[in-house]
Amino acid sequence: MDLSFSKEDLAFRDEVREFLATSLPADVKDRCDRGLHPTKEGQVRWQKILNEKGWMAPNWPVEYGGTGWTFTQKYIASQEFGHASAPIATPFGVSMVGPVIYTFGNQEQKDKYLPRILNSDDWWCQGYSEPGSGSDLASLQTKAVRDGDDYIVNGQKIWTSYAQYADMIFCLVRTDSSVKQQEGISFLLIDMKTPGITVKPITVIDKEHSLNEVFFEDVRVPVANRIGEENKGWTYAKFLLGNERTGIARVARSKRQVERLKEIAKTELSGGRPLAEDTDFNNKLTRIEVDLMALEYTELRYLSMIASGKQLSAEPSLLKIKGSEIQQRLTGLLVESLGMYGAPYEAERAYEGRNEAPVGPDYAHGPMAEHLYLRASTIYGGSNEIQRNIVSKMVLGL
Amino acid sequence: MDFELSDEQNMLKDSVERFVKDNYSAEARAKLADTELGFSRDHWKKMAELGWLGLPFPEEVGGFGGTAVETAIMMENMGSGLVLEPFLSTVILGGGLVAEAGNEAQIEAIIPQVIEGNMMLAFAYAEPQSRFDLNDVETSATKSGDGYVLNGHKAVVYHGTTADKIIVSARTSGGSRDESGISLFVVDNNSDGVSRRDYRTIDGQRAADIKLENVKVGADALLGEEGAAFPVIEKVVDQAIAALCAEAVGAMQAANNITNEYLKERKQFGTPIGKFQVLQHRMVDMYMEAEQSKSMSDMVAMKLDLDDATERRKAVAAAKAQVGQAAKFVGQQSIQLHGGMGMTDEYSIGHYFKRLTTLEMLFGNTDYHFKKYAALAS
Numbered sequence: 001m002d003l004s005f006s007k008e009d010l011a012f013r014d015e016v017r018e019f020l021a022t023s024l025p026a027d028v029k030d031r032c033d034r035g036l037h038p039t040k041e042g043q044v045r046w047q048k049i050l051n052e053k054g055w056m057a058p059n060w061p062v063e064y065g066g067t068g069w070t071f072t073q074k075y076i077a078s079q080e081f082g083h084a085s086a087p088i089a090t091p092f093g094v095s096m097v098g099p100v101i102y103t104f105g106n107q108e109q110k111d112k113y114l115p116r117i118l119n120s121d122d123w124w125c126q127g128y129s130e131p132g133s134g135s136d137l138a139s140l141q142t143k144a145v146r147d148g149d150d151y152i153v154n155g156q157k158i159w160t161s162y163a164q165y166a167d168m169i170f171c172l173v174r175t176d177s178s179v180k181q182q183e184g185i186s187f188l189l190i191d192m193k194t195p196g197i198t199v200k201p202i203t204v205i206d207k208e209h210s211l212n213e214v215f216f217e218d219v220r221v222p223v224a225n226r227i228g229e230e231n232k233g234w235t236y237a238k239f240l241l242g243n244e245r246t247g248i249a250r251v252a253r254s255k256r257q258v259e260r261l262k263e264i265a266k267t268e269l270s271g272g273r274p275l276a277e278d279t280d281f282n283n284k285l286t287r288i289e290v291d292l293m294a295l296e297y298t299e300l301r302y303l304s305m306i307a308s309g310k311q312l313s314a315e316p317s318l319l320k321i322k323g324s325e326i327q328q329r330l331t332g333l334l335v336e337s338l339g340m341y342g343a344p345y346e347a348e349r350a351y352e353g354r355n356e357a358p359v360g361p362d363y364a365h366g367p368m369a370e371h372l373y374l375r376a377s378t379i380y381g382g383s384n385e386i387q388r389n390i391v392s393k394m395v396l397g398l
Numbered sequence: 399m400d401f402e403l404s405d406e407q408n409m410l411k412d413s414v415e416r417f418v419k420d421n422y423s424a425e426a427r428a429k430l431a432d433t434e435l436g437f438s439r440d441h442w443k444k445m446a447e448l449g450w451l452g453l454p455f456p457e458e459v460g461g462f463g464g465t466a467v468e469t470a471i472m473m474e475n476m477g478s479g480l481v482l483e484p485f486l487s488t489v490i491l492g493g494g495l496v497a498e499a500g501n502e503a504q505i506e507a508i509i510p511q512v513i514e515g516n517m518m519l520a521f522a523y524a525e526p527q528s529r530f531d532l533n534d535v536e537t538s539a540t541k542s543g544d545g546y547v548l549n550g551h552k553a554v555v556y557h558g559t560t561a562d563k564i565i566v567s568a569r570t571s572g573g574s575r576d577e578s579g580i581s582l583f584v585v586d587n588n589s590d591g592v593s594r595r596d597y598r599t600i601d602g603q604r605a606a607d608i609k610l611e612n613v614k615v616g617a618d619a620l621l622g623e624e625g626a627a628f629p630v631i632e633k634v635v636d637q638a639i640a641a642l643c644a645e646a647v648g649a650m651q652a653a654n655n656i657t658n659e660y661l662k663e664r665k666q667f668g669t670p671i672g673k674f675q676v677l678q679h680r681m682v683d684m685y686m687e688a689e690q691s692k693s694m695s696d697m698v699a700m701k702l703d704l705d706d707a708t709e710r711r712k713a714v715a716a717a718k719a720q721v722g723q724a725a726k727f728v729g730q731q732s733i734q735l736h737g738g739m740g741m742t743d744e745y746s747i748g749h750y751f752k753r754l755t756t757l758e759m760l761f762g763n764t765d766y767h768f769k770k771y772a773a774l775a776s
């Protein structure tokens with residue numbers, strides 16, 4: 001056991017810092033810091049900068065374009081990214097479907113999609129959930145029927161994040177209804193421009209359009225776009241969900257938000273004194289900070305286990321549960337720090353054409369939006385109730 | 399002791415319930431919240447016809463002579479439909495201040511107009527630095543000739559946009575956090591020197607930041623005694639807090655009903671999700687929070703007219719603290735138990751969550767009222 005950094009690690013840290021200081025666009029940083037949804041243009045611009053540096057996919061094997069960083073270097077990079085409010089790459093391509101493709105895809109698929117993911121040429125979205133199949137994902141109904149070299153896909157996906165931006169969607173579809181639910185699912189990569197696909201926007205409670213319904217009507221998908229074997233999609237889907245659960249803790253970003261909150265608390269007043277001197281406020285902030293530290297070291301401990309070749313069961317679920325709860329508490333406290341200036345938040349949609357500055361102090365623009373949106377963090381990626389079910393079953397044997 | 403409603407009170411309750419049922423379906427409310435105005439002038443007229451806008455005012459000025467209990471009945475039922483009309487701002491706050499502090503001429507000029515639905519009011523008390531402290535007033539009122547000149551910045555004035563007259567707290571003497579030296583002024587919203595930044599709030603309502611720059615008002619704009627407005631403000635704000643507690647109770651009960659129904663309807667894993675014990679227990683906790691809040695809301699309504707100001711303040715602080723934490727819990731868990739459905743703006747539950755979120759903040763959040771109670775109780 002050792003927590004110290006080597007000389008090389010420190011040099012690496014300086015390199016990351018230098019890169020972020022010179023290369024992170026100010027507008028992209030600003031949105032990330034405030035907790036606003038990225039714009040597609042800004043996100044892609046940033047990801048292309050990352051890719052030019054060779055840092056788009058730290059978790060990929062080197063042969064596919066990964067960085068080859070040690071687990072310590074990955075930690076250092078994520079800390080520095082978080083501290084600088086540098087957005088992480090949109091997960092759907094690089095963190096979700098990318099690993100599925102290089103682990104289970106064929107050579108042609110790897111050659112075709114992986115470079116385009118690295119260079120952000122394709123924006124991917126995730127077509128898992130359906131109206132009748134959320135927590136019970138395996139019950140999904142979207143059907144794919146074989147017709148020569150194609151599948152014909154019919155059905156509906158819902159809660160599809162950023163589908164309006166997407167060039168590609170990875171989809172779970174039912175290819176066999178006669179067997180146990182989990183054994184009749186396949187994993188398809190579908191071009192969003194294929195005739196028969198309709199995307200309908202869903203406005204979220206933060207008044208932003210980040211979710212969609214995606215309808216499939218006789219959509220022809222080449223069989224060549226199937227990952228792995230027919231009816232083995234559930235294996236790939238679960239592999240992907242496992243990856244999704246680790247990234248979701250967002251420790252480094254939460255650490256930055258703690259710093260931000262401390263800055264705000266120096267300016268805001270409570271009882272005529274800086275909010276930073278308010279005992280109740282400080283207690284809440286300190287509890288979050290200590291919880292966050294415990295989460296950070298839990299994540300590191302797990303990552304170290306993985307790096308040393310140990311097998312984890314459902315432990316990463318803990319990271320998702322704790323990480324999302326901390327994010328919610330943190331944005332809740334950020335909103336609280338604003339007093340009544342938390343209330344005026346309107347999505348920028350509503351500001352379009354008005355060209356006015358945000359209401360209240362500049363830092364009041366963002367926290368409420370994020371607070372509203374992050375109610376979803378305990379719902380998406382497998383709800384926290386489902387995660388607790390998993391831990392209770394897999395880890396505790398209940 | 400008796401927590402039951404009288405026949406008259408039951409009639410009031412039924413009539414508000416009917417109004418909400420007829421006018422505040424989730425779709426109708428969403429549409430209304432999205433209009434420029436953010437509420438309906440027709441509804442307002444209807445409320446005037448039903449006599450509701452005169453509810454708390456004495457019969458001598460044409461009011462109904464109701465107590466805080468009647469106000470609570472009204473607010474609770476409006477809360478269950480997330481009613482958008484500026485009843486609290488106009489009747490309880492603005493009207494309350496005028497009725498409490500105004501002289502005969504002022505009362506006569508304003509209250510009947512309010513009761514008839516011809517005049518809307520708003521109360522501008524908060525400032526960017528004041529957070530929830532009513533005594534933290536930097537806006538100044540300087541004597542000039544017969545009248546006063548007002549300067550300052552009022553923050554997040556609910557319904558400041560549509561108010562015909564704004565009641566402004568301003569300092570006529572003393573330091574910026576002194577309780578003495580605060581005065582109230584009735585200012586026409588379209589006076590020279592008044593500039594407003596209007597905006598929507600997350601709960602579908604409208605508010606404004608109001609800047610006063612050399613706004614000249616006559617001596618007749620002064621409401622009550624110069625420099626002695628603080629106890630009046632505190633008393634009327636206590637009434638507003640009690641009203642908001644009742645609104646929150648109505649909103650929580652409605653949110654719980656919607657969520658409870660959803661747990662019965664929504665199926666996953668081949669069974670209604672309400673069969674999962676963890677959700678059953680969560681729902682029970684939400685129910686208990688609403689029950690505890692209802693009790694506190696009833697309690698504070700009955701204690702509001704007490705002469706003992708300390709007892710009244712304690713009751714108000716305790717009620718708001720309980721209701722505040724319950725509102726947060728119920729609002730947030732309602733979303734959680736709905737899954738993705740809870741996140742869509744098209745569905746009603748998110749709107750309950752958002753209003754419950756601002757109700758927790760308005761006139762002092764949970765921490766603020768716990769602190770206040772602790773100070774009063776020690």
Ligand SMILES: Cc1cc2nc3c(=O)[nH]c(=O)nc-3n(C[C@H](O)[C@H](O)[C@H](O)COP(=O)(O)OP(=O)(O)OC[C@H]3O[C@@H](n4cnc5c(N)ncnc54)[C@H](O)[C@@H]3O)c2cc1C
Nearest residue numbers: 126128129134135159161376380383385674734735737738
């Ligand atoms: C903002 C957001 C973004 C999303 N992005 C995507 C995306 O890009 N792609 C995609 O495919 N999906 C996405 N989702 C969907 C998300 O994965 C689902 O919302 C989630 O799986 C829950 O499903 P559901 O919404 O149908 O809720 P339900 O499954 O109906 O759950 C409702 C409630 O019941 C609880 N519950 C359900 N089953 C159990 C049980 N067995 N025991 C105890 N409690 C239970 C849940 O925890 C929840 O509280 C997104 C969702 C949101 C809110």
Ligand SMILES: Cc1cc2nc3c(=O)[nH]c(=O)nc-3n(C[C@H](O)[C@H](O)[C@H](O)COP(=O)(O)OP(=O)(O)OC[C@H]3O[C@@H](n4cnc5c(N)ncnc54)[C@H](O)[C@@H]3O)c2cc1C
Nearest residue numbers: 388389392398672673674675676677678679680681682683
């Ligand atoms: C101090 C004390 C005084 C008592 N006095 C009396 C007395 O005067 N007369 C008398 O008859 N009994 C008495 N009891 C017994 C008491 O009623 C039982 O302890 C109680 O009913 C729980 O039963 P158990 O101890 O067998 O625990 P279990 O029933 O085995 O429960 C163990 C745990 O499982 C939980 N659990 C059980 N079933 C469920 C379920 N369906 N869903 C969720 N959780 C569940 C329980 O909540 C508990 O946490 C007393 C107990 C104590 C501790």
